[in-house]
Amino acid sequence: PWPGLIDAYRDRLPIPADWKAVTLFEGGTPLVPAHHLSELTGCEVYLKVEGANPTGSFKDRGMTMAMTDAKYGGKTAVLCASTGNTSASAAAYATRAGLHCAVLIPSGKIAMGKLAQAVMLGAKIIQVAGNFDDCLELARKVTSEFPEVGLVNSVNPARIEGQKTAAFEIADALGKAPDVHVLPVGNAGNITAYWKGYSEYYADGTTTSRPRMLGVQAAGAAPLVHGAPVSNPETVATAIRIGAPASWNQAVAAKEESGGAFRAATDEEILAAYRLVAAKEGVFVEPASAASVAGLLAARAEGWLDAGLTVVCTVTGNGLKDPDNALKGMPEVKPIAVDPVAVAHELE
Numbered sequence: 001p002w003p004g005l006i007d008a009y010r011d012r013l014p015i016p017a018d019w020k021a022v023t024l025f026e027g028g029t030p031l032v033p034a035h036h037l038s039e040l041t042g043c044e045v046y047l048k049v050e051g052a053n054p055t056g057s058f059k060d061r062g063m064t065m066a067m068t069d070a071k072y073g074g075k076t077a078v079l080c081a082s083t084g085n086t087s088a089s090a091a092a093y094a095t096r097a098g099l100h101c102a103v104l105i106p107s108g109k110i111a112m113g114k115l116a117q118a119v120m121l122g123a124k125i126i127q128v129a130g131n132f133d134d135c136l137e138l139a140r141k142v143t144s145e146f147p148e149v150g151l152v153n154s155v156n157p158a159r160i161e162g163q164k165t166a167a168f169e170i171a172d173a174l175g176k177a178p179d180v181h182v183l184p185v186g187n188a189g190n191i192t193a194y195w196k197g198y199s200e201y202y203a204d205g206t207t208t209s210r211p212r213m214l215g216v217q218a219a220g221a222a223p224l225v226h227g228a229p230v231s232n233p234e235t236v237a238t239a240i241r242i243g244a245p246a247s248w249n250q251a252v253a254a255k256e257e258s259g260g261a262f263r264a265a266t267d268e269e270i271l272a273a274y275r276l277v278a279a280k281e282g283v284f285v286e287p288a289s290a291a292s293v294a295g296l297l298a299a300r301a302e303g304w305l306d307a308g309l310t311v312v313c314t315v316t317g318n319g320l321k322d323p324d325n326a327l328k329g330m331p332e333v334k335p336i337a338v339d340p341v342a343v344a345h346e347l348e
Protein backbone atom coordinates (compact mmCIF):
# COMPACT_ATOMS: atom_id res chain seq x y z
CA PRO A 1 0.00 0.00 0.00
CA TRP A 2 1.00 3.62 -0.53
CA PRO A 3 3.05 4.63 2.55
CA GLY A 4 2.36 8.38 2.34
CA LEU A 5 4.57 10.95 0.72
CA ILE A 6 7.48 11.16 3.15
CA ASP A 7 8.01 7.42 3.36
CA ALA A 8 7.56 7.05 -0.40
CA TYR A 9 10.39 9.52 -1.11
CA ARG A 10 12.29 9.67 2.18
CA ASP A 11 15.68 9.26 0.48
CA ARG A 12 15.00 12.41 -1.54
CA LEU A 13 13.67 14.54 1.34
CA PRO A 14 15.70 16.48 3.96
CA ILE A 15 14.24 14.70 6.97
CA PRO A 16 16.04 12.81 9.77
CA ALA A 17 15.52 9.03 9.54
CA ASP A 18 14.02 8.79 13.02
CA TRP A 19 11.33 11.44 12.43
CA LYS A 20 7.92 9.79 12.12
CA ALA A 21 5.89 11.45 9.35
CA VAL A 22 2.79 13.46 10.19
CA THR A 23 0.69 12.03 7.39
CA LEU A 24 -2.76 11.49 5.95
CA PHE A 25 -1.22 9.21 3.26
CA GLU A 26 -1.15 12.09 0.80
CA GLY A 27 0.42 11.87 -2.64
CA GLY A 28 0.40 9.00 -5.12
CA THR A 29 -2.33 10.87 -7.02
CA PRO A 30 -3.70 9.79 -10.42
CA LEU A 31 -2.00 10.82 -13.67
CA VAL A 32 -5.04 10.62 -15.95
CA PRO A 33 -4.64 10.51 -19.78
CA ALA A 34 -6.78 13.38 -21.08
CA HIS A 35 -8.18 11.89 -24.28
CA HIS A 36 -10.33 14.88 -25.25
CA LEU A 37 -7.59 17.44 -24.61
CA SER A 38 -5.15 15.22 -26.53
CA GLU A 39 -7.53 15.24 -29.51
CA LEU A 40 -8.04 19.01 -29.25
CA THR A 41 -4.32 19.77 -29.12
CA GLY A 42 -2.69 16.91 -31.04
CA CYS A 43 -0.46 16.48 -27.97
CA GLU A 44 -0.30 13.61 -25.46
CA VAL A 45 -1.99 15.37 -22.54
CA TYR A 46 -2.22 14.07 -18.96
CA LEU A 47 -3.93 15.54 -15.91
CA LYS A 48 -2.15 15.26 -12.54
CA VAL A 49 -5.25 15.11 -10.36
CA GLU A 50 -4.18 16.71 -7.08
CA GLY A 51 -7.79 17.02 -5.93
CA ALA A 52 -7.41 13.34 -4.99
CA ASN A 53 -5.24 14.28 -1.99
CA PRO A 54 -6.70 13.87 1.54
CA THR A 55 -7.89 17.50 1.89
CA GLY A 56 -8.57 17.85 -1.85
CA SER A 57 -5.57 19.87 -3.04
CA PHE A 58 -1.80 19.65 -3.68
CA LYS A 59 -1.17 21.57 -0.45
CA ASP A 60 -1.12 18.26 1.44
CA ARG A 61 2.23 17.44 -0.16
CA GLY A 62 3.83 20.51 1.37
CA MET A 63 1.93 20.28 4.63
CA THR A 64 3.06 16.76 5.55
CA MET A 65 6.65 18.00 5.43
CA ALA A 66 5.99 21.39 7.05
CA MET A 67 3.93 19.89 9.90
CA THR A 68 6.42 17.09 10.59
CA ASP A 69 9.14 19.74 10.67
CA ALA A 70 7.08 21.95 13.01
CA LYS A 71 6.33 19.07 15.38
CA TYR A 72 9.93 17.90 15.72
CA GLY A 73 11.11 21.49 15.68
CA GLY A 74 9.26 22.06 18.95
CA LYS A 75 6.57 24.42 17.65
CA THR A 76 3.40 24.60 19.75
CA ALA A 77 1.22 26.08 17.04
CA VAL A 78 1.22 26.90 13.33
CA LEU A 79 -0.08 29.89 11.35
CA CYS A 80 -0.73 30.50 7.67
CA ALA A 81 -2.28 33.05 5.36
CA SER A 82 -4.54 31.38 2.83
CA THR A 83 -6.94 31.81 -0.06
CA GLY A 84 -8.42 28.59 1.33
CA ASN A 85 -6.65 25.36 0.41
CA THR A 86 -3.54 26.01 2.52
CA SER A 87 -5.75 26.69 5.53
CA ALA A 88 -7.74 23.49 5.03
CA SER A 89 -4.56 21.45 4.73
CA ALA A 90 -2.79 23.18 7.64
CA ALA A 91 -5.83 22.53 9.86
CA ALA A 92 -5.90 18.83 8.99
CA TYR A 93 -2.17 18.22 9.45
CA ALA A 94 -1.97 20.34 12.61
CA THR A 95 -4.71 18.14 14.06
CA ARG A 96 -2.67 15.05 13.12
CA ALA A 97 0.40 16.62 14.75
CA GLY A 98 -1.44 17.77 17.88
CA LEU A 99 -0.56 21.40 17.20
CA HIS A 100 -2.83 24.45 17.41
CA CYS A 101 -3.58 26.08 14.06
CA ALA A 102 -4.68 29.61 13.16
CA VAL A 103 -5.38 30.81 9.64
CA LEU A 104 -5.57 34.34 8.21
CA ILE A 105 -8.02 34.55 5.31
CA PRO A 106 -8.89 37.50 3.04
CA SER A 107 -12.30 39.05 3.75
CA GLY A 108 -15.19 37.47 1.85
CA LYS A 109 -13.06 35.79 -0.79
CA ILE A 110 -12.86 32.13 0.21
CA ALA A 111 -14.66 29.17 -1.31
CA MET A 112 -17.17 27.67 1.12
CA GLY A 113 -15.80 24.12 0.88
CA LYS A 114 -12.40 25.29 2.03
CA LEU A 115 -13.77 27.34 4.91
CA ALA A 116 -15.91 24.39 6.01
CA GLN A 117 -12.81 22.21 6.09
CA ALA A 118 -10.71 24.68 8.07
CA VAL A 119 -13.52 25.14 10.63
CA MET A 120 -14.35 21.45 11.03
CA LEU A 121 -10.67 20.45 11.14
CA GLY A 122 -10.18 22.73 14.12
CA ALA A 123 -8.39 25.83 12.83
CA LYS A 124 -8.89 29.22 14.49
CA ILE A 125 -10.25 31.32 11.61
CA ILE A 126 -9.18 34.97 11.47
CA GLN A 127 -10.76 36.90 8.62
CA VAL A 128 -8.64 39.94 7.75
CA ALA A 129 -9.95 43.14 6.14
CA GLY A 130 -7.52 42.79 3.25
CA ASN A 131 -6.40 40.43 0.50
CA PHE A 132 -4.16 37.37 0.56
CA ASP A 133 -1.00 39.46 0.25
CA ASP A 134 -1.98 41.49 3.34
CA CYS A 135 -2.65 38.21 5.19
CA LEU A 136 0.75 36.78 4.27
CA GLU A 137 2.55 39.94 5.40
CA LEU A 138 0.69 39.69 8.73
CA ALA A 139 1.52 35.98 9.12
CA ARG A 140 5.22 36.70 8.60
CA LYS A 141 5.10 39.49 11.21
CA VAL A 142 3.34 37.32 13.82
CA THR A 143 5.67 34.33 13.40
CA SER A 144 8.79 36.47 13.55
CA GLU A 145 7.55 37.98 16.81
CA PHE A 146 6.43 34.60 18.25
CA PRO A 147 8.97 31.97 17.12
CA GLU A 148 7.07 29.16 18.89
CA VAL A 149 4.46 29.56 16.13
CA GLY A 150 5.52 27.92 12.86
CA LEU A 151 4.74 29.66 9.53
CA VAL A 152 3.50 26.97 7.14
CA ASN A 153 3.03 29.02 3.95
CA SER A 154 5.13 28.05 0.94
CA VAL A 155 7.82 30.53 2.00
CA ASN A 156 8.66 27.66 4.40
CA PRO A 157 11.18 25.49 2.48
CA ALA A 158 9.68 22.30 3.93
CA ARG A 159 6.55 23.03 1.87
CA ILE A 160 8.60 23.18 -1.35
CA GLU A 161 10.37 19.95 -0.45
CA GLY A 162 7.06 18.15 -0.03
CA GLN A 163 5.53 19.59 -3.17
CA LYS A 164 8.48 18.71 -5.43
CA THR A 165 7.47 15.03 -5.09
CA ALA A 166 4.65 15.56 -7.61
CA ALA A 167 7.33 15.93 -10.30
CA PHE A 168 8.90 12.65 -9.12
CA GLU A 169 5.57 10.84 -9.36
CA ILE A 170 4.95 12.16 -12.89
CA ALA A 171 8.41 11.17 -14.15
CA ASP A 172 8.05 7.77 -12.43
CA ALA A 173 4.65 7.22 -14.09
CA LEU A 174 5.67 8.37 -17.59
CA GLY A 175 9.15 6.85 -17.46
CA LYS A 176 10.45 10.26 -18.52
CA ALA A 177 9.95 13.97 -17.87
CA PRO A 178 7.13 15.56 -19.93
CA ASP A 179 8.08 18.04 -22.68
CA VAL A 180 5.86 20.72 -21.13
CA HIS A 181 4.39 21.05 -17.63
CA VAL A 182 1.45 23.44 -17.17
CA LEU A 183 0.13 24.60 -13.81
CA PRO A 184 -1.75 27.53 -12.29
CA VAL A 185 0.42 30.06 -10.44
CA GLY A 186 -0.63 32.16 -7.42
CA ASN A 187 1.96 32.54 -4.64
CA ALA A 188 4.32 30.54 -6.94
CA GLY A 189 5.41 27.91 -4.44
CA ASN A 190 4.15 25.07 -6.60
CA ILE A 191 5.93 26.02 -9.85
CA THR A 192 9.09 26.46 -7.76
CA ALA A 193 8.62 23.00 -6.24
CA TYR A 194 7.94 21.24 -9.56
CA TRP A 195 11.03 22.77 -11.14
CA LYS A 196 13.11 21.65 -8.15
CA GLY A 197 11.73 18.12 -8.44
CA TYR A 198 12.31 17.82 -12.20
CA SER A 199 15.81 19.29 -11.76
CA GLU A 200 16.75 16.82 -9.03
CA TYR A 201 15.68 13.85 -11.17
CA TYR A 202 17.62 15.30 -14.10
CA ALA A 203 20.72 16.00 -11.99
CA ASP A 204 21.04 12.40 -10.84
CA GLY A 205 20.27 10.97 -14.29
CA THR A 206 16.87 9.54 -13.39
CA THR A 207 15.52 11.52 -16.36
CA THR A 208 17.37 12.79 -19.42
CA SER A 209 15.40 16.01 -19.88
CA ARG A 210 13.36 18.65 -18.06
CA PRO A 211 10.02 20.12 -19.18
CA ARG A 212 9.36 23.68 -20.22
CA MET A 213 7.32 25.17 -17.36
CA LEU A 214 4.15 27.03 -18.39
CA GLY A 215 2.74 29.01 -15.47
CA VAL A 216 -0.81 30.27 -15.93
CA GLN A 217 -2.25 33.20 -14.01
CA ALA A 218 -5.73 34.70 -14.02
CA ALA A 219 -5.76 37.80 -16.22
CA GLY A 220 -6.94 39.94 -13.27
CA ALA A 221 -4.19 38.56 -11.01
CA ALA A 222 -1.17 38.13 -13.26
CA PRO A 223 1.84 39.87 -11.67
CA LEU A 224 4.35 37.43 -13.17
CA VAL A 225 2.89 37.97 -16.64
CA HIS A 226 3.12 41.78 -16.31
CA GLY A 227 6.45 41.71 -14.47
CA ALA A 228 5.13 43.78 -11.55
CA PRO A 229 2.93 43.16 -8.48
CA VAL A 230 -0.81 43.74 -8.90
CA SER A 231 -2.28 45.73 -6.02
CA ASN A 232 -5.94 44.73 -6.38
CA PRO A 233 -5.96 41.23 -7.86
CA GLU A 234 -9.41 40.08 -9.00
CA THR A 235 -10.55 36.75 -10.46
CA VAL A 236 -13.32 34.18 -10.15
CA ALA A 237 -10.47 31.72 -9.44
CA THR A 238 -10.22 32.85 -5.83
CA ALA A 239 -7.42 30.38 -5.02
CA ILE A 240 -5.00 32.34 -7.22
CA ARG A 241 -6.30 35.84 -6.41
CA ILE A 242 -2.78 36.86 -5.42
CA GLY A 243 -0.97 40.05 -6.50
CA ALA A 244 2.51 39.67 -4.97
CA PRO A 245 3.79 36.06 -5.21
CA ALA A 246 6.14 35.26 -2.33
CA SER A 247 8.25 32.95 -4.52
CA TRP A 248 8.64 35.52 -7.30
CA ASN A 249 12.36 35.03 -7.96
CA GLN A 250 12.21 31.22 -7.88
CA ALA A 251 9.22 31.23 -10.24
CA VAL A 252 11.04 33.50 -12.72
CA ALA A 253 14.10 31.23 -12.48
CA ALA A 254 11.95 28.17 -13.21
CA LYS A 255 10.46 29.91 -16.26
CA GLU A 256 13.82 31.10 -17.59
CA GLU A 257 15.89 27.98 -16.85
CA SER A 258 13.23 25.76 -18.43
CA GLY A 259 12.61 27.93 -21.53
CA GLY A 260 9.05 28.19 -20.31
CA ALA A 261 6.57 31.05 -20.04
CA PHE A 262 3.96 32.77 -17.92
CA ARG A 263 0.64 33.49 -19.52
CA ALA A 264 -2.69 34.91 -18.45
CA ALA A 265 -6.10 33.29 -18.85
CA THR A 266 -9.27 35.37 -18.63
CA ASP A 267 -12.03 34.34 -16.21
CA GLU A 268 -14.11 33.35 -19.25
CA GLU A 269 -11.32 31.08 -20.53
CA ILE A 270 -10.89 29.63 -17.02
CA LEU A 271 -14.61 28.88 -16.61
CA ALA A 272 -14.78 27.39 -20.14
CA ALA A 273 -11.87 25.07 -19.26
CA TYR A 274 -13.52 24.34 -15.88
CA ARG A 275 -16.62 23.08 -17.71
CA LEU A 276 -14.66 21.31 -20.47
CA VAL A 277 -12.50 19.20 -18.14
CA ALA A 278 -15.55 18.06 -16.16
CA ALA A 279 -17.82 17.45 -19.18
CA LYS A 280 -15.22 15.82 -21.43
CA GLU A 281 -12.63 14.25 -19.14
CA GLY A 282 -14.83 13.40 -16.16
CA VAL A 283 -12.54 15.27 -13.76
CA PHE A 284 -14.14 17.96 -11.56
CA VAL A 285 -11.62 20.59 -10.57
CA GLU A 286 -11.95 24.03 -8.98
CA PRO A 287 -11.70 27.10 -11.25
CA ALA A 288 -8.08 27.98 -10.37
CA SER A 289 -7.03 24.47 -11.34
CA ALA A 290 -8.73 24.82 -14.74
CA ALA A 291 -6.49 27.81 -15.46
CA SER A 292 -3.74 25.34 -16.38
CA VAL A 293 -5.98 23.75 -19.04
CA ALA A 294 -7.10 27.16 -20.30
CA GLY A 295 -3.45 28.15 -20.60
CA LEU A 296 -2.54 24.96 -22.46
CA LEU A 297 -5.34 25.42 -25.03
CA ALA A 298 -4.41 29.06 -25.67
CA ALA A 299 -0.67 28.31 -25.87
CA ARG A 300 -1.32 25.48 -28.33
CA ALA A 301 -3.59 27.70 -30.45
CA GLU A 302 -0.81 30.28 -30.55
CA GLY A 303 1.78 27.68 -31.53
CA TRP A 304 3.83 28.12 -28.34
CA LEU A 305 4.05 24.32 -28.29
CA ASP A 306 3.90 21.85 -31.18
CA ALA A 307 1.66 18.85 -31.75
CA GLY A 308 3.01 15.47 -30.65
CA LEU A 309 4.54 16.71 -27.39
CA THR A 310 3.90 15.06 -24.01
CA VAL A 311 2.17 17.61 -21.78
CA VAL A 312 1.14 17.33 -18.13
CA CYS A 313 -1.40 19.76 -16.66
CA THR A 314 -1.56 19.84 -12.88
CA VAL A 315 -5.14 20.35 -11.77
CA THR A 316 -4.48 21.48 -8.26
CA GLY A 317 -7.78 21.30 -6.36
CA ASN A 318 -11.01 19.33 -6.17
CA GLY A 319 -14.13 20.89 -7.72
CA LEU A 320 -16.07 20.17 -4.52
CA LYS A 321 -14.20 23.06 -2.86
CA ASP A 322 -16.02 25.73 -4.79
CA PRO A 323 -19.53 24.54 -5.75
CA ASP A 324 -20.91 28.09 -6.19
CA ASN A 325 -19.38 28.30 -9.67
CA ALA A 326 -20.93 25.01 -10.70
CA LEU A 327 -24.49 25.48 -9.53
CA LYS A 328 -26.94 28.22 -10.38
CA GLY A 329 -29.77 27.03 -8.12
CA MET A 330 -31.38 23.59 -7.90
CA PRO A 331 -33.04 21.68 -10.80
CA GLU A 332 -36.87 21.98 -10.94
CA VAL A 333 -38.83 19.39 -8.95
CA LYS A 334 -40.63 16.78 -11.11
CA PRO A 335 -43.78 14.82 -10.13
CA ILE A 336 -43.11 11.34 -8.73
CA ALA A 337 -44.55 9.67 -11.82
CA VAL A 338 -41.55 10.20 -14.07
CA ASP A 339 -42.38 9.66 -17.77
CA PRO A 340 -39.86 7.11 -19.14
CA VAL A 341 -40.19 8.58 -22.63
CA ALA A 342 -39.34 12.05 -21.36
CA VAL A 343 -36.33 10.70 -19.48
CA ALA A 344 -35.18 8.85 -22.58
CA HIS A 345 -35.48 12.07 -24.59
CA GLU A 346 -33.50 13.92 -21.91
CA LEU A 347 -30.66 11.48 -22.54
CA GLU A 348 -30.51 12.28 -26.26
Ligand SMILES: Cc1ncc(COP(=O)(O)O)c(/C=C/C(=O)C(=O)O)c1O
Nearest residue numbers: 082083085086186187188189190316317
Ligand atom coordinates in the same frame (compact mmCIF):
# COMPACT_ATOMS: atom_id res chain seq x y z
C1 LIG B 1 -6.38 25.17 -6.16
C2 LIG B 1 -5.12 26.00 -6.22
N1 LIG B 1 -4.46 26.06 -7.40
C3 LIG B 1 -3.32 26.79 -7.52
C4 LIG B 1 -2.81 27.50 -6.45
C5 LIG B 1 -1.54 28.30 -6.69
O1 LIG B 1 -0.44 27.59 -6.15
P1 LIG B 1 0.83 28.50 -5.74
O2 LIG B 1 1.30 29.15 -7.01
O3 LIG B 1 1.84 27.53 -5.17
O4 LIG B 1 0.34 29.48 -4.72
C6 LIG B 1 -3.46 27.47 -5.20
C7 LIG B 1 -2.88 28.26 -4.09
C8 LIG B 1 -3.57 28.47 -2.95
C9 LIG B 1 -3.04 29.29 -1.89
O5 LIG B 1 -2.13 30.06 -2.08
C10 LIG B 1 -3.65 29.13 -0.55
O6 LIG B 1 -4.40 28.17 -0.32
O7 LIG B 1 -3.40 30.01 0.30
C11 LIG B 1 -4.63 26.68 -5.09
O8 LIG B 1 -5.31 26.58 -3.92
